[in-house]
Amino acid sequence: MNAASADPAVIICPSCATANRVPAARILESPKCGRCSQMLFQHAPVAVNGMAFDRHVQIGSLPVLVDFWASWCGPCKAMAPAFAAAAKSLEPRVRLLKVDTEAEQAVAARFAIRSIPTLILFSGGREVARNAGAIDQRAIIGWVDQHLSRG
Numbered sequence: 001m002n003a004a005s006a007d008p009a010v011i012i013c014p015s016c017a018t019a020n021r022v023p024a025a026r027i028l029e030s031p032k033c034g035r036c037s038q039m040l041f042q043h044a045p046v047a048v049n050g051m052a053f054d055r056h057v058q059i060g061s062l063p064v065l066v067d068f069w070a071s072w073c074g075p076c077k078a079m080a081p082a083f084a085a086a087a088k089s090l091e092p093r094v095r096l097l098k099v100d101t102e103a104e105q106a107v108a109a110r111f112a113i114r115s116i117p118t119l120i121l122f123s124g125g126r127e128v129a130r131n132a133g134a135i136d137q138r139a140i141i142g143w144v145d146q147h148l149s150r151g
Contacts, residue, residue: 009061012095013038014046017055027092043088045096050107053099062095063123063148065140068113070101076117079134086140094144121147 007024013033020040022031031040045067048056057064067083069076087096101108101116111120111127121129121144129147 010059011040011062012052012056012060013040014042014095017048017052019055019059041092043091045083045087045098047098047100048104050104053097053104053107056095056097057122058125060095062093063121063128063144064095064097065090065144066097066099066120066122068099068101068108068111068118068120069116072102073116075134079117079136082135082137082140085137086144089137089141090144094148119143123148 008021009024009027011020011022011027011031012018013020013036015038016033016036018033018035020031020034022040027041032038033040046052046056053066056062057066065086067076067079069080071077083096083098090096099107101113115132117132117134119131119135119140120127128150129143131143135143
C-alpha cells in the first residue's frame, strides 16, 4: 500500500493489536495508537500470537509478510537479522510479523507450514505468495515487491 491509496487505512497496533484508522496521507508521519499511544510503525518485525496475527491479516489495510519460524531452527535464526533489516525498508508499506510455529501450532497448521522458515505474503486477507527456506534481506524485499506489483 502506498501513502496515496485507500483513505483511511486501518493500521493494527503492533503493541496492543487495536485497529486504528489513519488517513493515508498521515501514514508517513509516525502515527501513534489511539489506545496505548505506542508508535504504529516500529520498523521491526512484530512477534504475534494467533489473535494478533488474524487482526493484522484480516482487519489491517497493509499487506502482511509473515515469517513462520521456531527457536530451534538454525536457518530461522540465520534469516532473522535479514528479516529485521527488511522491516526497516518495507514499513510502512508492509507489516512484518513473526509467528513461532511451536507456540502458535494452530496458525501453522491452518497454513500447512511443513518446513521453516516459511515466508507468506498476505494482501487483502489472502495469501498471495509463499517461500520456503532462508533468504537474505535483498531477496526478501525483491520478492515482496515482485508479488505486490502483480496485485
